[in-house]
Amino acid sequence: MPNSSTFLYKLALAFLILLGLYFAKSFLIPLSIAGILAALFLPFCNWMQLKNIPKSVAVLICFISLLIVIGLLLSLLGWKITELLNDITLIKQKSIETGNTIQQYIFNHLNISVEEQFSILKKEQPSYASVFQLIFGSITSVFSSFILVLVYFAFLLFYRNHIKHFLLKMTPTTKREEMQFVIYNATQVSQQYLLGLSKMIVLLWIMYAIGFSSIGVENAFFFAILCGLLEIVPYVGNITGTLLTVLVSAIHGASPTLLFGIVLVYSIVQLIQGWLLEPLILGPQVKINPLFTIIVLVIGQLLWGIPGIILAIPLTAIFKIICDHIEALKPYGFLIGEIECSTKKNSLALRIKHFFRL
Numbered sequence: 388m389p390n391s392s393t394f395l396y397k398l399a400l401a402f403l404i405l406l407g408l409y410f411a412k413s414f415l416i417p418l419s420i421a422g423i424l425a426a427l428f429l430p431f432c433n434w435m436q437l438k439n440i441p442k443s444v445a446v447l448i449c450f451i452s453l454l455i456v457i458g459l460l461l462s463l464l465g466w467k468i469t470e471l472l473n474d475i476t477l478i479k480q481k482s483i484e485t486g487n488t489i490q491q492y493i494f495n496h497l498n499i500s501v502e503e504q505f506s507i508l509k510k511e512q513p514s515y516a517s518v519f520q521l522i523f524g525s526i527t528s529v530f531s532s533f534i535l536v537l538v539y540f541a542f543l544l545f546y547r548n549h550i551k552h553f554l555l556k557m558t559p560t561t562k563r564e565e566m567q568f569v570i571y572n573a574t575q576v577s578q579q580y581l582l583g584l585s586k587m588i589v590l591l592w593i594m595y596a597i598g599f600s601s602i603g604v605e606n607a608f609f610f611a612i613l614c615g616l617l618e619i620v621p622y623v624g625n626i627t628g629t630l631l632t633v634l635v636s637a638i639h640g641a642s643p644t645l646l647f648g649i650v651l652v653y654s655i656v657q658l659i660q661g662w663l664l665e666p667l668i669l670g671p672q673v674k675i676n677p678l679f680t681i682i683v684l685v686i687g688q689l690l691w692g693i694p695g696i697i698l699a700i701p702l703t704a705i706f707k708i709i710c711d712h713i714e715a716l717k718p719y720g721f722l723i724g725e726i727e728c729s730t731k732k733n734s735l736a737l738r739i740k741h742f743f744r745l
């Protein structure tokens with residue numbers, strides 16, 4: 388009976404946590420994004436303070452650096468999207484042809500005339516006022532969330548020691564040394580993971596750009612950046628980026644050979660990523676097994692939508708790090724972690740590391 392009561396208590400606690408995450412998403416999503424970005428810039432901020440730069444100036448430099456990085460990414464993506472929009476006539480023509488084909492298929496198989504189809508669509512189509520209200524609301528929400536992320540980012544960096552001391556004060560005196568060890572190790576490995584993920588995305592940009600350019604894909608650099616950024620969402624993201632590349636290339640009249648080349652480039656990059664980049668840059672200590680990767684992606688989407696999908700893996704990786712350093716939570720870290728059977732991958736990565744050290 389005590390075991391069943393404990394299980395029910397843990398189940399109820401997990402349900403309440405998920406419920407809290409759902410209802411507090413407007414507050415937690417900007418805070419989580421800011422926390423991840425702050426952890427990413429923390430080594431840079433600490434390095435500047437070691438060089439006797441005042442904390443406020445170091446935080447300000449990190450803040451400006453973040454704005455520059457975001458501005459560069461948005462400018463690059465905006466420039467390439469503008470190039471894609473120049474082909475809007477071709478895309479519109481292809482869309483009309485596809486729509487006509489679908490209408491004809493519905494008429495032939497379901498015996499619904501084109502006029503009836505238009506009538507049904509008109510009934511289901513929302514009014515222009517509601518569409519405008521939805522777009523305006525979305526833009527306002529994104530802008531306010533972006534401002535919150537920037538504010539949280541600056542203050543989390545500035546008050547990081549204050550937050551650390553708060554956690555230590557909340558810990559019993561006999562456990563404070565252990566708590567300090569957990570905070571230090573979790574922070575260090577979290578930084579390594581986030582920096583490693585950033586490095587891997589940059590390397591993916593380079594590999595996709597070389598691959599797509601060599602086979603003649605139009606707007607190769609845009610699709611390289613897109614495929615690299617979507618790597619934040621494992622399995623789903625890279626496949627989505629490749630499918631979009633294939634789809635847009637097909638609309639532009641790419642040959643079957645070129646479409647096959649895109650899939651081949653994707654396969655080669657994934658092979659290099661899985662066997663070299665992940666073991667070499669990320670390491671096994673923050674790897675999440677495929678089962679729980681899919682589970683946390685689904686839960687993230689259910690709780691927080693698209694931001695939940697993006698944040699699911701980094702937050703789960705950080706949670707695993709914390710579990711690995713707290714005795715009572717180690718079973719959960721083991722459960723969501725990768726099975727230690729990838730010795731070939733790790734040995735290959737170790738041989739490469741050893742080669743470059745020589």
